[in-house]
Amino acid sequence: MISGQSLASLLLSAIVRAGLYTLTATGLSLIFGVMNVPNFAHGELYMIGAYIAVFCFAGLNLPPLVAILLAAIGGFIIGAMIEKSFFYPLRQRSKRRKIWIMNTFLVTVGLSLLLKNVIQAIAGTKYRGIDSYWQGGLEVAGISISVDRLVGVAIAAVVILAFWLFLQKTTIGKAIRATAQNETGAKVVGIDLNNIHTLTFALSSMLASIAGASLLSLNPAYPTMGLMPLFSSWFVVILVGLGNIAAIPVGALIISLIETFSAYSVGSGWQRLFSLGLIIIILLFKPRGLFGSDVKGVWER
């Protein structure tokens, strides 16, 4: 049996992990919803965020929040550059929509390899971690919680809330949602899709970078660190239905609870089996995802 204390600390780990998955899965879902790109290079933006943060914090001795902010800005800029140099020219030359998803899938797989190797060439294969951004922790009822974890969860919550408000309330946010809902309609009202695509990719990359940067003390930076959050984010996105951004925090919590508890009770390395098993079962009975969203990629409606 799990004791009350370890239960509480497991729950806490699950929540921290859920915050991370929410950040990465939101971008993944948005990129697919707006651009019809299944992004398998998303984990590398998470990795780049971690590297920027470790460089700024440990290398340049900048304050933690500044390091995380610079990682966010770096993720945004790199995301914009990737969109403009890979997907924009591809889109200009793709007339047949059917092969677009496969083409972009392959592009993202290639990008993922490229980014991993570029980083490896620059920074090597060593783990580059930090002990903590902030010293100390809290002791609540016998459970110790590091300040880093608390701040990590808080950053995820604040960023997701701000991003959600941006999508719901601002005209540009509405234009992004409009493009996901009806691409022709967006063109008809005069929205320049090229700008929307670049912005969407940049913002999504920024979210992934923030995730990588803010959990640096738990997950040190190394070139292939993006694979685990990439897969888990895809699990989340598939679980709640592609394009269903509002339900992502719930899906992220489900996946991270399963992963955390199965790793604890069966052994780490087995957690994938359980989350994948759940997804197979859900997709067998609810092919559109847990919440039956009718949202798909732009070109599939």
Place this chain on the structure above:
Amino acid sequence: MIDLLKVENLVVGYYEDINILQGVSLEAEREDITAVLGPNGVGKSTLLKTICGFLTPSSGEITFKGDSISGIEPHKAISKGLVYLPQELTLFHRMSVKENLQLGGWTIRGDKELVQERIEENYERFPILREKADQSAGNLSGGQQRMVDLGRALMSNPEMLLVDEPTAGLAPNLAGAMYDRLISLSDEQRTILLVDQNIRKAIEVSDYIYALELGKNKTQGPREEFEDVKEVIKDWL
């Protein structure tokens, strides 16, 4: 009278060497309703899509207010005063009626008061939309969705509307209301280029008519010349 829109020898196709339009020409006069008629597959919709930049012509010339707009990027057509209403509704289904209208004012988004003013104008035009302002556009009836679609198009205060099959899928009474709406828009000094399958009704509301046949101009003339509708339809069947 100067023509607002002029199309000369337009050649367009989706694939190389297969041209849907093979040299179509037309002119639309200011404040007129100009109809483009013809059987299925002659390229009526292709013509509208090309004028507003959704397709790029392989040759030919399109001028609007004297400026060439051949191959214009779709999002730029609207700032020229040209708005396109595709046949299939292109509403943002999971956004409210009001948000749809707001996005119709994308090109004037810097001026929040103007956007609000135009939304009010639309509520005057379509009172039901005021009641449904906060509902998802996707939950409205077909007729109401057409109103949102038209209202959204009017947010930018366009000089010219390119309207593709505005009554497709509407019940007859709603279709009648839509035609009345088009007439009143032309009374508001707006120019309309109308593509329609409903030949009888389109001839009734139009000032000038073009008939296409297999990607080419077949015949054209003012409404009076087309009044013997039965003859026209029989000709095409």
